[in-house]
Amino acid sequence: MKATGFALSRGFIGGIVLLCCSTLTAARGERWVDIWGSMPQLVEPHNLPPAPYNSGDAVFRNATLRQTVYITQSASTVRLQLSNVFGTTDLPIISATVALPVTSSNSTGAGTSSIIPSTLKSVTFSGGSPSFTIPNGALAISDPISLAVKSQSVLTVTLYFGTSGQVGQSVTGHPGSRTTSFLAPGNQVSTPDLATVTGYGQTDHWYILSTIQGWLPPPSTALAIIGDSITDGRGSTTNNNNRWPDRLLARLQSSKSSLYRKISVINQAAGGNRILADGLGPNALGRIERDVLAHANTKYAIVYIGVNDIGTATPDPEILSTTGDRMISAYKQIITRLHGAGVAVFGATITPMSGPGQTYSDPLREKLRQRVNTWIRTGQDTPSAAESGKGGKGKGKGGSKFDAVIDFDALVRDAKNTTQLDPRYDVGDYLHLSPTGYEVMGAAVDLALFDKFRDGVEDSI
Structure with a gap:
């Protein structure tokens, strides 16, 4: 009886310890918040890893992959999400390991092959296992990792895939990384510099890694941005993190407001992405759950997508009319679904896409762009709905259906020819913007919106 009593007492005390720890965590309100993310997609054949890391029948065979990502909110404990969602x-x-990068060749360490050995941490899964096999179509989340990372700094993630690698050619990744990654033969997850390994290679793509989360207290939250190549950073500088979401992040982090500094910016854009049809990645309407709602503690969303729907539509009046009808209906669906989860939705107008040699350029397509932008600004879809050029006030009688409007079109179009980008911001193809243009776009978002909708939104009928 005494032994039993001792066992009960020990269990009782252990229960108290666990309860106290649980209560302390609950009192602080800490929870997982995404602090970096990219939009997973099926990697096209020409964007697969270079030889010898792609043997035709398998990828990453006996290969180590080192990638760097730009953290958007500071945290002292992180975890990884790895994706095989498009793998077969x-x-x-x-x-796997994580570490901080050497920054000698780059102010942040983005796109560098070297790590600081003293910061190296091993990654485990499912309560301590150093390895995990992710089934086709699935995700894996690592155990928590004690490593302090700062917003606007870089984290290095290194993965080893074993002697067999992944069979086949269906790989999940994000080709538009604008960031250099490194590959090396053998298990090199702890090697200080992959560029010193004989046979190393490099590529400007991300693979497998889809999200970094931080264990953070309130009011830490996230902003998800649904977009295409303009948001993905086509025209920005490789390894410089100067896309327009990066410029918005810089404003949030330099703000005196502690609320703004606790907002992550999660870029969920991909080149060629559309609202209504799959292309490079699933269509935007079909990925709202995965790319916004599934991201931990996301409170805000910016929807800036549609130029590829317009630009790839046959320039026929009837077809374009139907395309416009469907685009507007899809925007409404996105708003409804995000509002149902309490997420505030900010709509952004579609920027110009006309100019000599630009395949999207067409007078009928331009009319559709104006029609869609008028609806985004005003909530009206009639010939008499005047284009304001200043943006709408957001939800309300006679106003935009979005909670707020970010009028990128009005900011970056040419004042002398509003169907084209301002030459100061055009990267040269009449569609994508330069780093200067992205700076302007990043400055266009009214930070007061994040305070106004700090408690999210309530669904309504």
């Missing part, structure tokens, strides 16, 4: 076979993760 098992993805073996044999070992």
Whole structure:
């Protein structure tokens, strides 16, 4: 009886300890918040890893992959999300590490092959296992990792896929990384510099890694941006993190407001992405759950997408009319679904896409762009709905259906020819913007919106 009593007492005390720890965590309100993310997609054949890391029948065979990502909110404990959602076979993760990068060749360490050895941390899964095999179509989340990272700094993630790698050619990744990644033969997850390994290679793409989360207290939250190549950073500088969402992040982080500094910016854009049809990645309407609602503690969303729907539509009046009808209906669906989760939705107008040699350029398509932008600004879809050029006030009688409007079109169009980009901001193809243009776009978002909708939104009928 005494032994039993001792066992009960020990269990009782252990229960108190666990309860106290749980209560302390609950009192602080800490929870997982995304602090970096990219939009997963099926990697096209020409964007797969270079030889010898793609043997035709498998990828990452006996290969180590080192990638760097730009953190958007500071945290002292992080975890990784790895994605095999588009894979058709098992993805073996044999070992993984995280570390801070050497920054000598770059102010942040983006796109560098070297790590600071003293910061190296091993990654485990499912309560301590160094490896995990991700089934086709699935995700894996690592155990928590004690490593302090700062907003607007870089985290290095290194993965080893074992001797077999991933069978087949269906790989999940994000080709438009604008960031250099490194590959090396053998298990090199702890090697200080992959560029010193014989046979190393490099590529400007991300693979497998889809999200970094931080364990953070309120009011830490996230902003998800749904977009296409303009948001993905086509025209920005590789390894410089100067896309327009990066410029918005810089404003949030330099603000005196502690609320703004606790907002992550999660870029969920991909080149060629559309609202209504799959292309490079699933269509935007179909990925709202995955790319906004599934991201931990996301409170805000910016919807800036549609130029590829217009630009790839046959320039026929009837077809374009139907395309416009469907686009507007899809925007409404996105708003409804996000509002149902309490997420505030900010709509952004579609920027110009006309000019000599630009395949999207067409007078009928331009009329559709104006029609869609008028609806985004005003909530009206009639010939008499005047284009304001200043943006709408957001939800309300006679106003935009979005909670607020960001009028990128009015800011970056040419004042002398509003169907084209301002030459000061055009990267040269009449569609994508330069780093200067992205700076202007990043400055266009009214930060007061994040305070106004700090409690999210209530769904209504």
